[in-house]
Amino acid sequence: MKKQMPHNHGQSIEHDFDHMPKTADFQIVSDIFKQLGDSSRLKIFWILCHCEECVINISAMMEMSSPAVSHHLKQLKSCGLIVSRRDGKEVYYKASESRQTELLHHMIEMLVDFSCPYCREGESK
16 A cells, blocks of 8 residues: 655655564564663673583673572563573573574674684684
8 A cells, every 4th residue: 555645855765665564563573772872781692602601610700799690681581682592500692593683793893893813714703
């Protein structure tokens, strides 16, 4: 169904409107960006793009308590940015293998102008 705009400003936005993603799709993106709006969570996400780690080691890297790190991990996991696996009593976390995760990883590095140590000379992570 072609939507007519109330005012005609000489541009053809109706075609774009027909291909606009659903509101639910924008909500998914918004929820992901909310999770990355916290600098600690953003740093944890970046770390987990490069390695698989347990809460204790992430806590040491972040200089944060384990409960605080666990809270951030729960948030990142809830929106699908990270995954976990259990090995005995230990739970390990890493970035999920998705296009969204890959794009966010590269976006973070481009915005702060540094390079992923694994993404040199054709390597990918």
